[in-house]
Amino acid sequence: MYLHVGTPKTGTSYLQDVLFGNRDRLASQGLLYPADRFDGQFLAALDLMRLPWGGLEKEAVGAWDALATRVREWDGPVIISHEILATAKPADVTRALASLGHPEREVRVLASVRDLVRQIPAEWQENVKHRRGIRYGSFLEQIQDPERPGKIAPWFWDAQDVPAILGRWAADLPADQVTLITVPGPGAPRDLLWQRFVEAFGLADYKFELFTERANPSMGVPETALLRRLNRAATKVVPPAHYRVLVRELLAHRTLALRTDSPRLGVPTEVWAWADALARGWIATLQERGYGVVGDLADLTPAPAKTEYADPDRPRERQVANAAVEALTAVLVEASRLREVEADLRAELAEARAALHKAELPFKERSKVRAYEFASKRAWGRRAIERYKRSQGPA
Incomplete structure (x- = not known):
């Protein structure tokens, strides 16, 4: 059984899309990807760890036990994959492994990992996309603070501290049942990470259909600054469920992330040096533990910046304004579409009422x-x- 426990922003969405889209075909070949909906394993992970998630945790009740039951009843290889499993506490890990049949059933833990200089701005942006208004400078200060104050720094390190994550998930496993999959550095062939997934999960002998990679580009500096400002104004008046649809999906993913000409998020020079030193320490620790590696641990060392650092706390206001115009246009288009839907529904309701009145x-x-x-x-x-x-x- 393959248990893929993260980390976030390492190609996990594409892997999960392929596995879910091919789940019936893979099952007919003896490989189980237990999910009846595209976010089924995400809900199971929420349930396992009892995480609040904008109301989705209510849908998640019982999802982990249902998944574990399917796994125990399956006589063959299984893949479970979700990046938030990286944040599991030791008690969650113990429960998860026991419910999946460990130690009677062999469990192989896999973690896909990427260098911190790319992970840090990606994690801050995810915070912004989840209703937070924290400044980037404050975020950087908090994650570098050894005391890890507040909520943001502990979550960041729970999801990104690779030696600690594997220390929790692999505490009772031999090193040969643990595999690291490294995300290639900038400029690598687009399919290289997928080939590493295929090798790590033993997928080479299975027949499945590959899909176009899910478009999930990061927002640039002015776009993220705009969204952070919007959060400060809208978070208190927009319910979480509506925020997820209108802000995170419509504005962030389908509008602002498509503005690829904007300056990209990065880290200041001093943060780059700190992340580089930390990565070298991680590499030494991981080598000492003897885990398997698909790729190269050297991928965890950050590449030098190719462009000048652009501070999202001090963006160019003209760029923010241009992003705001596109965002407002997207909202107007969506509002127009919803008005048409509303008109159609009102017409259908009027017909139904007339038919009911006539029948009575x-x-x-x-x-x-x-x-x-x-x-x-x-x-x-x-x-x-x-x-x-x-x-x-x-x-």
Whole structure:
């Protein structure tokens, strides 16, 4: 059984899309990807760790136990994959492994990992996309603070501290049942990460259909700054469920992330040096533990910046304004679409009410209605109806 526990922003969405889209085909070949909806394993992970998630945790109740039951009943290889499993506490790990049949069933833990210089701005942006208004400078200060204050720094390190994550998930496993999959550095072939997934999960002998990679580009500096400002104004008045659809999906993913000409998020020089030193320490620790590696641990060392650092706390206001115009346009287009949907629904409701009213009329009245409808569709009938109305005088 393959248990893929993260980390976020390492190609996990594409892997999960392929596995979910091919789940029936893979099952017919003996490989189980247990999910009946695209976010099924995400809900199971939420349930396992009892995480609040904008109301989705209510849908998640019982999802982990249901998944674990399917796994125990399956006689063959299984893949479970979600990046938030990286944040599991030791008690969650113990429960998860026991419910999946460990130690009687062999569990192989896999973690896909990427260098911190790319992970840090990506994690801050995810915070912004989840309603937070924290400045980037404050975020950087908090994650570098050894005390890890507040909520943001602990979550960041729970999801990104690779040695600690594997220390929790692999505490009771031999090193040869643990595999790291490194995300290639900038400029690598686009399919290289997928080939590493195939090798790590033993997918080479299975037949499946690959899909176009899900478009999930990061927002640039002015776009993220705009969204952070919007959060400060809208978070208190927009319910979480509506925020997810209108802000995170419509604005962030489908509008602002498509503005690829904007300056990209990065880190200041001093943060780059700190992340580089930390990565080298991680590499030494991981090598000492003897875990398997698909790729190269050197991928965890950050590449030098190719462009000048652009501070999202001090963006160029013209760029923010241009992003705001596109965002407002997207909202207007969506509002227009919803007005059309509303009009169609109102028309359908009116027809349904009329049909219900007609069905409830006595037989004599229903006969009159049918006669009127029959006559109104014919020229002679319409003339007769007009003569009748004139004969009755003003209403």
